[in-house]
Amino acid sequence: MKKTILGLVLLILATSMVLAQTSDKWLHIKVDNTGDKTERVRVNIPLDLAEKILPAINKDHLHAGKVRIGEAKFNDIDLRAMLDAIRSSKDNEFVTVDSQHQNVRVAKQGGNLIVKVNDLRHGQKEQKVDISIPFTVIDALLSSGKKDELDLVAAVRALAAHGDTVLVTVTDGSNNVRIWVDSNAPAAQ
Amino acid sequence: MPIGLGILGSAGVLVLGGVVVAGAAVYQAGAVRVSVDEKSPDGHHIHLIAPAAAVPIGLRFVPDHALRHAASEVRPWLPAIEIAVTELEKYRDFTLVEVDDAQDHVKIRKLGQTMVIDVDSADATVHVSFPLRSVMSALHRIEALPRNSGKAVVSDHFSDEGD
Numbered sequence: 001m002k003k004t005i006l007g008l009v010l011l012i013l014a015t016s017m018v019l020a021q022t023s024d025k026w027l028h029i030k031v032d033n034t035g036d037k038t039e040r041v042r043v044n045i046p047l048d049l050a051e052k053i054l055p056a057i058n059k060d061h062l063h064a065g066k067v068r069i070g071e072a073k074f075n076d077i078d079l080r081a082m083l084d085a086i087r088s089s090k091d092n093e094f095v096t097v098d099s100q101h102q103n104v105r106v107a108k109q110g111g112n113l114i115v116k117v118n119d120l121r122h123g124q125k126e127q128k129v130d131i132s133i134p135f136t137v138i139d140a141l142l143s144s145g146k147k148d149e150l151d152l153v154a155a156v157r158a159l160a161a162h163g164d165t166v167l168v169t170v171t172d173g174s175n176n177v178r179i180w181v182d183s184n185a186p187a188a189q
Numbered sequence: 190m191p192i193g194l195g196i197l198g199s200a201g202v203l204v205l206g207g208v209v210v211a212g213a214a215v216y217q218a219g220a221v222r223v224s225v226d227e228k229s230p231d232g233h234h235i236h237l238i239a240p241a242a243a244v245p246i247g248l249r250f251v252p253d254h255a256l257r258h259a260a261s262e263v264r265p266w267l268p269a270i271e272i273a274v275t276e277l278e279k280y281r282d283f284t285l286v287e288v289d290d291a292q293d294h295v296k297i298r299k300l301g302q303t304m305v306i307d308v309d310s311a312d313a314t315v316h317v318s319f320p321l322r323s324v325m326s327a328l329h330r331i332e333a334l335p336r337n338s339g340k341a342v343v344s345d346h347f348s349d350e351g352d
Contacts, residue, residue: 037290037291038290038291039288039289039290039291040287040288040289040290041286041287041288041289042284042286042287042288043285043286043287044283044284044285044286045285046280046283048276049273049276049277049280052272052276053269053272053273053276056268056269056271056272057265057266057268057269058265058268059265059266185280185281185283186283186284187282187283187284188282188283188284188298188299188300
């Protein structure tokens with residue numbers, strides 16, 4: 001009897017270990033367009049899977065899980081130094097742009113880099129973009145040591161280690177986009 | 190009992206056993222299903238079910254030149270596909286991609302050890318399902334193809350482009 005119970009306990013432990021290794025965190029992308037062209041998109045990617053596949057893709061600018069973005073894109077801005085400065089400072093709003101058609105806020109809040117954009121240039125519909133990226137993910141993204149390279153695998157790993165989080169939301173009159181990470185495995189319908 | 194009848198009986202049991210084992214292996218490997226129903230009045234209706242176990246055998250009969258172009262396109266992605274196939278087997282059933290608009294409905298799901306792709310568009314309804322393992326045999330066939338001096342080299346060039 002004891003052996004059976006021990007066997008069952010070991011089986012449950014082994015099963016939970018296997019389940020813990022997979023399907024842990026999921027990146028979800030949800031796009032709903034209720035305008036003239038009704039459109040609905042759902043993408044669900046296990047982060048664990050992304051972490052394993054990315055290093056195997058060697059195409060164009062993506063190599064070994066790292067993507068080259070070209071130094072020209074930075075326009076001589078030392079991105080690392082700028083992010084270091086923001087990370088080491090207290091929670092604050094760093095960039096505020098208020099114009100007739102657009103409001104932009106860049107801030108540090110609770111370990112996240114926050115970007116908020118309100119845009120009125122898209123006709124009369126206000127477009128709102130909210131981006132919230134944990135600094136641990138940004139650090140991982142810039143961890144390759146090369147100025148023109150982003151380490152996607154490290155970023156995915158950092159994202160998986162982070163708690164549930166909403167990364168991007170975009171809303172306007174008819175479009176809603178949401179990109180988030182959680183532990184809810186989507187069921188196949 | 191005559192000796193001849195005994196040998197015949199034994200052979201019969203062996204053949205039956207072989208058929209049962211082969212049937213079990215085919216059942217275990219699953220099936221590749223392809224259904225295409227064109228919606229036009231004179232549209233084609235194609236329904237194909239083949240045992241996945243037959244995929245490697247079937248691929249052996251496809252001439253190299255017929256696969257070469259597809260191989261050159263797919264070759265850069267082979268390592269990623271191989272990892273995806275191996276890893277996907279570990280996950281519970283889930284919907285990978287779902288796209289619905291006014292005309293098209295696309296759904297890519299993992300159900301059991303099978304990938305299921307359903308497309309319902311204005312022109313046709315398409316259903317493709319294949320066991321994940323069957324992809325590996327196709328990959329191995331592509332990997333075994335000799336790299337020609339045409340497309341395959343072009344794909345290699347692209348794969349090194351970022352360096």
